[in-house]
Amino acid sequence: MRHQKNHTFSHLTFLFLLLLPFTFVIQPLRAQQMYRPERDLGELFVQVQMQRVFPDSKTFPDAVPQAAPQQILEKYRQQKDQPGFNLEAFVLEHFTMPPQPASGFTTDTSLSVTQHIERLWPILTREPGADGGSLIPLPKPYIVPGGRFREIYYWDSFFTMLGLQANHETQLIQHMVDNFTHLINTTGHIPNGNRTYYLSRSQPPFYALMLRILAQQKGHEVLKTYAPALRREYAFWMDGAETVTADAPSHRRVVRLPDGSILNRYWDDQPEPRPESYLEDVELAEQSGRKHEEVYRNIRAAAESGWDFSSRWFADQENLSTIHTTDIIPVDLNALLYHVERTLADMASLEGNKEEANKYEKLAKNRRKALLKYTWSDDAGFFYDYDFVAGKTTDIPTLAAVFPLYFCMAKKKQAAAVAQKLQQDFLKPGGLVTTLNRSGQQWDSPNGWAPLQWMGVQALRNYKHDQLADEVAQRWVEKNEDIFHNTGKLMEKYNVQDMNLQAGGGEYPNQDGFGWTNGVLLKLISLHPELLDMSLQELEKQAQ
Template sequence: MKHIVSAASFTRLFFLFRIILPVLLWASLQAGVLAQYRPHEQLGPLFKAVQLQPVFPDSKTFTDCIPKAPPEKILQAYEQEKSKAGFDLKGFVLTYFEMPPAFATNFQSDPSRPVADHIKSLWPVLTRQPSPEQSSLIPLPKPYVVPGGRFREIYYWDSYFTMLGLQESGEVALIQHMVDNFAYLINTVGHIPNGNRSYYVSRSQPPFFALMLRILAKEKGREVLTSYAPVLLKEYAFWMEGAKSLSSENPAHRRVVRLPDGSILNRYWDDDLSPRPEAYKEDVEVAHASGRNEQEVYRDLRAAAESGWDFSSRWFGDGKSLAAIRTTELVPVDLNCLLYHMELTLADMAHLQDNKSKERHYRRMAEARRNAILKYCWSEAGAFFFDYDLKKQTTSNVATLAGVAPLFFCIATKAQAEAVAQRLKDEFLQQGGLATTLNHTGQQWDAPNGWAPLQWMSIQGLRAYKHHPLANTIAQRWVEQNVQVYQRTGKLTEKYNVEVAGEEGGGGEYPNQDGFGWTNGVLLRLLQKQATMK
């Protein structure tokens, strides 16, 4: 007997399918986050042995490997085999794990092509599709762009600067996908992690989500702000958790701190008191060398990783040594400028919703934060913006490009902007752009390295205060540095040595990486600006 489905029944089934399938997909992704493979927790002694030997030159490799069997089975096999004569740890790992996927192995760059064309050809190469891969990778519902090299996952603050180039390339759909992925992470994890890996979920990164929404709103209209308001409010709650419980007796909790006059500002933090899984051996060695409480060192290392500036003399008590890291004792000027912008964005969202009381609330919060930044992070003697030292109750007086954030977000006074511009010109400006700090420590977020996001924020901050000649000089030198390396090597890299013409950057925990998401985004935007000025 034939079963005939009526047109009406078919239509009902079709619409039911359209409703249920997204719900099932959403539930599946949420379950995936909660049940994510966590190598640093599930492999126990095997994980430590692999990282401390080390089996791989880069500690991140093993955290990204894909297990071929359930972790408990692999661990059981390890316990049975490790004491046998001739046991080969690397051979064991290669038997039970797949190496992380290698992407773009067939991509051939052509340095004779214009660099803008090269960047546009890289977007598909750096784009990843939703993947069910059973690894430490947290699956995302939509496509996204990765930085490149060892960075096989999405990164939070990188993505904003990558989006500048995607916007210039007309890749609005991809920007939308990435914003939706970050919204998904806020709704499932509770915040945007450092990257979409299980070993990153205990920390975030500089909160640029509100700025991403501004990019999307410019392309698709201000209603974007209204639709993402609940998500941004959740992110704000993550950064401000515990603020209402602070007092003079209890002045700090996680990412919030109470200043002597009662002002509330923020710092970087991580609840986890263990070595970072992706840099396990390195963190253990630093903690041992420090002579300090190891858990405190691990927290400060992780907090610096949350800052994105991992690592810099900015965070060092002695200005020289990673062992003297003390990130959680500092109130970062740039972080608080970002949260000022988040509060203004929440106020704008409330305005669009015609919620006047909520709008007034967030504008008051933003103004209070602005006043606190000007009070605690500005130094008349140093004529610059610095981080605030909670322990010494004064500015840190370590000059870094984080000091341009109050210009980028239009917090500084005209006189302060003039003073910052003068120090940038006199001390930070090199032949290839701006140096990140004035200290040479061998760390990657110190001199002689320059980084695309900091060049962009400096250039835009100077332009906001009408310092166009200096802004144009920085932009021109940075573009030339990028192009010279590209023409010589066919690569755009993560960072550059701005003290030497045409030289790549170096230092830090790993070799300089090519790809490279945020370099591509900023360079493409600056090239477009130069073209319009001609």
């Protein structure tokens, strides 16, 4: 809050300040009182998940109870030991299964991929208050990724917004920004998604980048409107920064390095199986030979990263059971928080608060210095995550290395070295591969993902590596268009190494829809019309 020179307060202002702390305490409690299937259904929830009543573990947490959860639980306890009791039949009787979105949508492959995406926006749009159950209601319409992902997702939404911007859908961008602002103001942060079982974690902090998109559409002054919300999100990520010490260097998402620098990691406050992947997490913990809570915490922290899962989090680079996410300071997370600090400085300047602007500029400067010190490898010419427990970089090459270039944190020589490694090792026929390791996880080779293509292309452009950026964009767009014309679908991820195979790996089948794929594809084509797919060019010729 700005320091005011005038200390004369009205009675109304005094009352507001008196009640302000209670506002911030009460609001998050409302979200905690919502339906939490893993908590409210007790042993019924455990049995449904452990007996794999549904092939996808996310189905039951998304189902809507037809009566009070406690009443359903009591009926279950009364009936479960009776002869002929059928658990699946019981669940289907007492719960409404989640809807299958877009079941009536038919793809017309004679259309261009851009026309297809424009037809998809209404299909992927959800209205406020729909669904119920574990869904956290939002005040404005929003876009979901598609497939099994029936709710809004945090970092997905930034890349979806890129496509909305290309289609001049400013009102929908505004709605989505307002929804995330609502989540910050009511839960204290932006959850992984608007489900109650996601409340204990966030995702990569892209809210400030969303505000930049809105400012591009509505003018720079709009940033002032959202300054309180961004400050609050920053406080969530930085909780504990003032209390960590050399003897106790970590607290939640904050880590103090040996030189006193503060950097961040991913975290989750609940060391329990994820409700949406309950059976998978229990089985992993049991076969890991480790403390179960330790496994659950690291699994959830990786889910907060958005890279769930990748060998970048594995101690042996092969097995999910060795996951140690909370030991790692991710290069991409800290680049994003650098941008948050820079945005907060801009907001303070717009508000005329020079002191606060200088504070955030200093924080950003210190973060950049620490990131370059701890995550850059001169020997490899690449940015790596930093294992603060081991006191060294992980030396696992991943596309997270492009984030310091995206935010112009890297020195020119560093950017040139990263570009060289991208061209030499990461560039594949379909775009940039996520990592160089084939672990069987979806955020590893041979898969490529839309958000990382966008970050990579723009990172390269920032340092004038335009030819390589063009090559990445062209290969990615062609891959998307080929799959669309062959299948009628735009996918969550793609196999960029073998052009004849679909992407795989992970806990669930490859999903179609798909929010961030649509967004990045539209944005790339809008910036580079020469990448426009042939079907639209043919239609335009016919129209002439």
